[in-house]
Amino acid sequence: MLFLPTIITSRLARRAARRSYIDWSGALSETLDDLSRTSDRDRRAILIEFAADATGELGRLHTECWGREEDAAGRPMAVSLTTAASLLRMAAATERAVIGAFPEWIGWDHATIDRAPELREWTLLTATAEPAQRAVHLRNLAALVAEHIDPTAAEALTRLAVSEERLAAGDGGWREPWFLPPRLAVLTVFCLLAATVVVPGLAGGERLGLGVAVLVGAYAALWLADRHRTGVPNRSSAGRRCDSAPVNGHEESGQ
Secondary structure, eight states, rough: OOOOHHHHHHHHHHHHHHHHHHHEEEHHHHHHHTTTTTTOHHHHHHHHHHHHHHHHHHHHHHHHHHHOOBBBTTBBHHHHHHHHHHHHHHHHHHHHHHOOOOOOOOTTTTOGGGGGHHHHHHHHHOOOOOOOHHHHHHHHHHHHHHHHHHHHHHHHHHHHHHHHHHHTOOOOOOOOOOOOHHHHHHHHHHHHIIIIIIOOOOOOHHHHHHHHHHHHHHHHHHHHHHHHHHOOOOOOGGOOOOOOOOTTTOOOOOO
């Protein structure tokens, strides 16, 4: 019985950590999606830096949330996430280098010969603005990092390469069609209920007409809202703050 408060406290702390992990994971996914629609290099740097911060938080929380998960080489997932965060910060620095803010490559002054190809790709990224070519360098880097450092962490660079490829192709990635959001289906049900039940004194045809009119109005409002949203430049994800439950294959145990 003396251990019961400790057990309860531990489980509550783990549940809170998992909620935070889920929110950071969701914010990270949304930020990476935003990159597919953002061509401004300074804004991309801001987004990538936020992605690095989010990935670092995932690394900090991972062991507490899910235990010591390891890859085939015995490397803990928390370590891979921390490495990925460092890679993302370096990628953000190359974005700023393209527009004239040159990064300092900490730790590269004494790079060994076998890391020379890696350094070359990072250096080329600092002078490359064209998305398709940046994607090539990022994929080359991902392959080198996977070979020499950490294949799991290298996936962060692959995600950045995909965002550059989508920019080059003019593909902003998949977005939920404005005419198919779940909220529209829910709104339809409530509109029809209101037209058939709530409004008294109407004949069947009048109720149906009222329901259609309300539905069309809601449909038009959603269309206008979507037009406004797509016309507004992407807001920086650095302004997001997270706080809420399991992601990326993880499911809370319910304990």
